Amino acid sequence: MLNNFLLVFAQDKSLTKINGMSMVASRSTINDANAKDLRDIGSNYIAVMPYAFMPKAEKAQLFFDTKRQWIGETLAGIESDVETLQALGLKVMIKPHIWIASGAFTGNIAMTSEEDWIQFEENYKAYILAFASMAEKNKVSLFCLGTELNSFVSERTEFWCELIEEVKSIYSGKLTYAENWDKYDDVIFWDSLDYIGIDAYFPISENKTPSVEKVNFAWHGLKSALKSFSKDYNSKILFTEYGYRSIDYAGKEPWESSRKEVSGNETAQLNLLKGLHQSIWDEDWFAGGFLWKWFPNYNSDSNRHHNRFTTQGKISESYLKSFFKKI
Template structure:
């Protein structure tokens, strides 16, 4: 009887230790996934799929639209948008994700009708700049309010807006203060891999957000070893930058397409036909994880991207960024 009780005590303590260890491991880093907005709100099953892939954070993306990069108009929460991009849809998806134990980052994006890059947004007059700033502030504060209402863990102030950020620094400093006045969670901003050093307000945020599409390799199928070597130099630069601002770096986006030469220009999302290569995608992801994931200056990252209603019979995304239905999906589950 004494042995039996002792055994039960040991079993109980060991079980709790393992549980705590597992929880610590899963929460040490932001192991995030970027969820593509869908035509309808997501289901409980969609949320569980994201949890079961191994994610602990999900990025949801409310889109706003501009007719042209030099025009002040900015539209959001319209009837023409998919439900998953609207106020109602974002709030519903946040609640569904949180209900299965996932944390959320709300990450606003702008889509320009001409297909122009958001980093090139620039008005042609002071009047237009002021109008655009008012429109952008309304957009951001609206979703910051949703983030606060739903106790969202992380809010992103914008995505890849280099010219806007560089030309209008006073606006951004004021915007950060206004967001902080209504939102009590963590804050970041997502800047492109080649422009993050231009941002002046990192010390006002909780994380340095980088969309990490750094060129890694010009090989058709780079080995994990070569990917590790490529990250060696980048890692030193990022560590130094993190130290300068006394703030951890968060990869607000990272990922690779399942194509030949996927590490050469990882930012390329063009629809041109390219030969599929799942091994290249896998090796690039493994190399990134092995190189920097355990660094103390690194907060984690959000993999780009996941479709809640993915159709495994469709070839639409076979050579795109998603890991769904590919060998990288099994790897991510065990990562």
């Protein structure tokens, strides 16, 4: 009887959704109090994001783990944060991002010569393998091979297939890749990974403050396509990023992140999150997701993030706490 109970318990644990938060890298490593805040809201997975930098989208240069970066973006800083999070029982996804100095979109990275492509591939491989090796050393549960790199992925497929195999040779945890919401069906190597990773900024509503019912209706159509795609690859879909700003028309272009001043609207953010959770979270083809984003050193006295993606200090924060703990 006890053995049967333990078996059922283990199976239930294996089916637990990823209730993830995307933690913003900071100037210093996080402390126990920062990690406890994440645990207390009900998260069970945290995405930590080591950044690499490119001067231009068409140049092969790629810099990472430099003294000019914030410690929270470097190998040493990420490793320290991983240890702190894991010590409090939180699992981790390491999710590398590239930042282009010109502000260009990473999905448009494209070299102008074969020589530059080869050099860029070498630079990118060094970046990924460095963090994959650190992930293995620290028993990190999930590793993401890259974020929103559509042109690179579609034009250099042989490189990506080889990179996946090389990462698997040094890292024993689960693997995903994060593609943008409108390009996930361009990726040919999903069957080599453990999850289909989507940064899920799908257009949902053109209303100023969409109702939860209208958000549910919008997801009904999207859900059908996602379920079919998951079935085609026999792999669960993971929202490697999802979220909405607390602004008017937040569901119209959820990917929009400019610093242009717009009217705050916490109800729009709340309704969009509720609708997504109600529509998607219980689906058996869905693995869970990482909400964008959480600041470990959030300043509640500042208005800097009042109309941005974070739920901290907003009505969505208490909702998330109840939702994550309920499931």
